[in-house]
Each structure stands twice: as structure tokens, then as C-alpha cells.
Amino acid sequence: MKATFGEYIKQLRTDNGLTLTQLAFQLDLDSANLSKIENGKREFDEKRLEKLANAFDLDLEKLKTEYFGDQFAKKMYQYNCSPETLIVAEEKVNYLKSINVKQGEIKFDNEK
Amino acid sequence: MKATFGEYIKQLRTDNGLTLTQLAFQLDLDSANLSKIENGKREFDEKRLEKLANAFDLDLEKLKTEYFGDQFAKKMYQYNCSPETLIVAEEKVNYLKSINVKQGEIKFDNEK
């Protein structure tokens, strides 16, 4: 899997013989906007990952990996970040996990 | 370097004997908001990275690595992404670079 997330969706959709309208309906989206997503002109909203997984019977975890990997890649490309950035990210994830084992949970706004 | 970006700024600031007000001035920020940034309650705006680099005579590239690494780590922690996400990100950066060598540049809105 090397494509962007939009290209990936398009691939899934066409492989399964769906039109934009059909998939957009399942994702609770306008077909015009799904087109933009597939062509990289709009972002796919994280909230719809589960619907996308259901639409094609995909593993949500794998989908998340594709999705966030894509987001990070876009940012890195856009800002010309060094590959080192990803190593730093890995360290910092571990750091965040370690301090939260000790100190309880960080609250993010997407949690209730 | 394992700390969050906010902790990193605080470290730099205190090591150099600056108050919030003093550093905030250099960053064109309100000291109250800088406090929130240091404590992870607000985001540091990418546009201020250069000012931060100047304030402490840091290499902008290294700062970017810390900054974006921190952003990715937060997202991964927040959404409980697998470590694999970073490998996917690396592949996709290369993919983006390869298609743009071939096809010309992707335009991002932050470019003029």
C-alpha cells in the first residue's frame, strides 16, 4: 500500500463496483465531497473510519494505520520534515504512555 | 529529548532565565497563552517555530523535527494508533515524493 488515503478509497470503491453516490450514502456524505476526498482535495474525517471499515468489511485498526500514516506523510511532505521526525514521534509516544501509566490519563476533547 | 514540545519550551525558557512574559514577547504571544502551551493546554502554532529558533539560537530543522514529532505522537496516543502507523507514514512520504518528481508539485495552501 503506497497510495494516498484518497486513492485507497477510490481503489476500494471501484474494486467493489460502487459508484460515488452509493459509497457516499454509506459514509453519510455528499457524492461531490467524496469525489474531492478521493482526489485529495478534502480531508476524510476520522469519524467516518468506522463506516468505511463496515462498507468494505475491513479491519478498523488497519484502516486507522493507513489513515493516520497518510496524515503524517502529508504533513511531512508539506513541511519538508526530516525522516528523523518519525523516530522522534515514536519516542514521544512511548513517553506519553509512560507518564500516563504513572499519572493517570490525559484527557482529550474527543473523549466524553 | 523525550519531553512534549511544551515541556521542551519550558525547559529552554527556564534554562535561559526568561520569564513567560519575556519569551512570550519574543514569540508575539500573550504570556497566559504561552503558559497554556507549555502545559499542553494549547497548541504551539507552526508559524512561530522560526521565532522560537531565533529566541534560543536553535537549528530550525531540529526544532521542526521536535515539533512535528510531538504532533504525530499526540495523535497516535490519542487515537491509540499502532506503531506500524509510522512505517506507513514513511512509505507514504516516499510515495508523495516520487509522484511529485514525476508530475510536478503538489500545491499546499500554506504556499503562496
Place this chain on the structure above:
DNA sequence: TATAATTTTGTCAATTATTGACAAGTTTTA
């Protein structure tokens, strides 16, 4: 070829998120 279906693009108001600013509170320092 025409016409129907599909996809793409443009636009814009509405919603949502982020920011700057200031007041008020707390903690630290001298």
C-alpha cells in the same frame, strides 16, 4: 451520436475550531 449515468469542480453559508486578549486566581520569590 445522443442521452443517461457518473464524476469533478466551484461556490458559499453554516458549523466548528482556534486564537488573542484580558481578568482573576494561585504559587513562588525576595
Place this chain on the structure above:
DNA sequence: TAAAACTTGTCAATAATTGACAAAATTATA
């Protein structure tokens, strides 16, 4: 204990994102 430094809460202003629709372009098919 007074001043300085830091933190927290709030909110209007600004900015970014989204949904929706119209219309243009492309593709498929009768």
C-alpha cells in the same frame, strides 16, 4: 507580605472545515 511570576477561565474575533447544491466535464451505453 508584597511583588513578581505563573496558571486558569472566559469569550469575542478570526480562521478553518463542512455540507449542500448547481453546473460542468467525463464516461458509459443505448
